[in-house]
Amino acid sequence: xxxxxxxxxxxxxxxxxxxxxxxxxxxxxxxxxxxxxxxxxxxxxxxxxxxxxxxxxxxxxxxxxxxxxxxxxxxxxxxxxxxxxxxxxxxxxxxxxxxxxxxxxxxxxxxxxxxxxxxxxxxxxxxxxxxxxxxxxxxxxxxxxxxxxxxxxxxxxxxxxxxxxxx
Amino acid sequence: xxxxxxxxxxxxxxxxxxxxxxxxxxxxxxxxxxxxxxxxxxxxxxxxxxxxxxxxxxxxxxxxxxxxxxxxxxxxxxxxxxxxxxxxxxxxxxxxxxxxxxxxxxxxxxxxxxxxxxxxxxxxxxxxxxxxxxxxxxxxxxxxxxxxxxxxxxxxxxxxxxxxxxxxxxxxxxxxxxxxxxxxxxxxxxxxxxxxxxxxxxxxxxxxxxxxxxxxxxxxxxxxxxxxxxxxxxxxxxxxxxxxxxxxxxxxxxxxxxxxxxxxxxxxxxxxxxxxxxxxxxxxxxxxxxxxxxxxxxx
Numbered sequence: 189x190x191x192x193x194x195x196x197x198x199x200x201x202x203x204x205x206x207x208x209x210x211x212x213x214x215x216x217x218x219x220x221x222x223x224x225x226x227x228x229x230x231x232x233x234x235x236x237x238x239x240x241x242x243x244x245x246x247x248x249x250x251x252x253x254x255x256x257x258x259x260x261x262x263x264x265x266x267x268x269x270x271x272x273x274x275x276x277x278x279x280x281x282x283x284x285x286x287x288x289x290x291x292x293x294x295x296x297x298x299x300x301x302x303x304x305x306x307x308x309x310x311x312x313x314x315x316x317x318x319x320x321x322x323x324x325x326x327x328x329x330x331x332x333x334x335x336x337x338x339x340x341x342x343x344x345x346x347x348x349x350x351x352x353x354x355x
Numbered sequence: 356x357x358x359x360x361x362x363x364x365x366x367x368x369x370x371x372x373x374x375x376x377x378x379x380x381x382x383x384x385x386x387x388x389x390x391x392x393x394x395x396x397x398x399x400x401x402x403x404x405x406x407x408x409x410x411x412x413x414x415x416x417x418x419x420x421x422x423x424x425x426x427x428x429x430x431x432x433x434x435x436x437x438x439x440x441x442x443x444x445x446x447x448x449x450x451x452x453x454x455x456x457x458x459x460x461x462x463x464x465x466x467x468x469x470x471x472x473x474x475x476x477x478x479x480x481x482x483x484x485x486x487x488x489x490x491x492x493x494x495x496x497x498x499x500x501x502x503x504x505x506x507x508x509x510x511x512x513x514x515x516x517x518x519x520x521x522x523x524x525x526x527x528x529x530x531x532x533x534x535x536x537x538x539x540x541x542x543x544x545x546x547x548x549x550x551x552x553x554x555x556x557x558x559x560x561x562x563x564x565x566x567x568x569x570x571x572x573x574x575x576x577x578x579x580x581x582x583x584x585x586x587x588x589x590x591x592x593x594x595x596x597x598x599x600x601x602x603x604x605x606x607x608x609x610x611x612x613x614x615x616x617x618x619x620x621x622x623x624x625x626x627x628x629x630x631x632x633x634x635x636x637x638x639x640x641x642x643x644x645x646x647x648x649x650x651x652x653x654x
Contacts, residue, residue: 213484238366254400256486261380317556
């Protein structure tokens, strides 16, 4: 069943990245879009085995690299790091909606910062851009808003037997 | 050999391996500078995803238009008041235009500048944007089969949008001039000084005029100088006036002419290449390619 769940998770991340590059091209409140691909990778990592989650994270990031404008491997590395942190904290005793939302904000922010640092190291000049703080922060805030629907879909798709009205 | 009791678990080992692969890929991609297997990979991914992305875009576009329409109704009253004030301002500006037109004509004659008329363009629709906030790229639904090659300029009705930096058979990636990796040679239209406009990653560009002798005035028009882009295309307007200082580079900010958040259709200039341009004027030395595709327009 692990292979099946991994394929489903990969499909979810693929759809998220496609939505990211199309729907959020038109719909950008205040000029910013959520990091939907990253959020979906975090969401699927909550319900997959560690190795499968890392594989899905890397593949999702790689896909985002392929469909974006940055050097290949930057988003793949970023997604892998974020998924690894997710795996480390997902079984902690801290629970509840607020903890989940704070976790989503923190993980997305870490992902954005990681990408900004890696991008700068690889010549993209991201850190020095004006307004970079908002580029890092606002997608993380949007991800908090989208977290519950995305996590619910991830849980329903990967672990349908455990689906509840709260993700 | 790791100390006893601290064996690297499989997930951590996989994490380190994937990270190493990611860094290797990035290094390879950056070093190859667009001429490698990674380009083929990107091209393949674009070719596969383009129909799906175009389909989603086709479905989403009317919904976004509807939502935009509703939000516009709420703002119509304010807009009306703004427009009335704008009409008064434009009437005043119109009276000044005749003099300005004469001045522009004189400047064009002096500098041997001409707008990019007579160049062949291919009209394309934007179907996808970059995958993150940091990406300053757009994807268009025309590719090499329509005569598009890397390096060609992309314009819209307002001015320069960017340049093509990746092409597949049926799609292409446009890197916007707001990207820090893009630099455009420009001429300040009212002073004839040349400089370079570079993206900053946001909606404002940066202008550097080396050996500036005259001040940069707010609102002055910047056009391409014909070095890498067709000459005479409007790039933007100086946002902030600056005095020139001898021995220093004049650096100021520029508002781009194109509204990147509202881009829908663009034109790719297929009939001009810096290699084919007259080194003096930047005008094309060769005829534009004779495509039979109805999407190829002659401006």
